[in-house]
Amino acid sequence: MPAPSDVPKAYVGEHIRDELLRDPDIGELDIHVAIEGNLVVVTGHVSTDDRRRAISAALNRLMPDHEIRNETTVAVYPEAPTPSQP
Numbered sequence: 733m734p735a736p737s738d739v740p741k742a743y744v745g746e747h748i749r750d751e752l753l754r755d756p757d758i759g760e761l762d763i764h765v766a767i768e769g770n771l772v773v774v775t776g777h778v779s780t781d782d783r784r785r786a787i788s789a790a791l792n793r794l795m796p797d798h799e800i801r802n803e804t805t806v807a808v809y810p811e812a813p814t815p816s817q818p
Contacts (some may be wrong), residue, residue: 741767748772748794757786763804772798777807 745765752758752765752774760783763776772795778784784804791800 745772748791751794752787752790755786755790758783758790760787760804762807763787767798770798771801773801773803775803776805778804779807781806 745767749763749765752763753761758778760776760778763774763778766773766775772791774787774791778787784802784806787804788800788802791802
């Protein structure tokens with residue numbers, strides 16, 4: 733990956749998002765990455781705490797010289813109603 737100072741920060745953020753999407757331990761679609769100076773902020777919803785932790789680990793590996801702020805939340809979905817019995 734090119735040095736973050738060589739390309740627009742939006743492109744670097746999208747590249748990181750793509751890397752997180754392809755990571756077999758993460759693979760979440762609802763993730764957004766923004767770079768603000770030396771800070772990488774990731775937001776969105778993930779399905780488990782393990783995936784949230786995997787995002788932090790991957791960001792530290794991909795952007796070792798940056799501060800990482802993982803603001804993702806674990807999505808809680810209501811249970812689907814069960815069909816009523818006739």
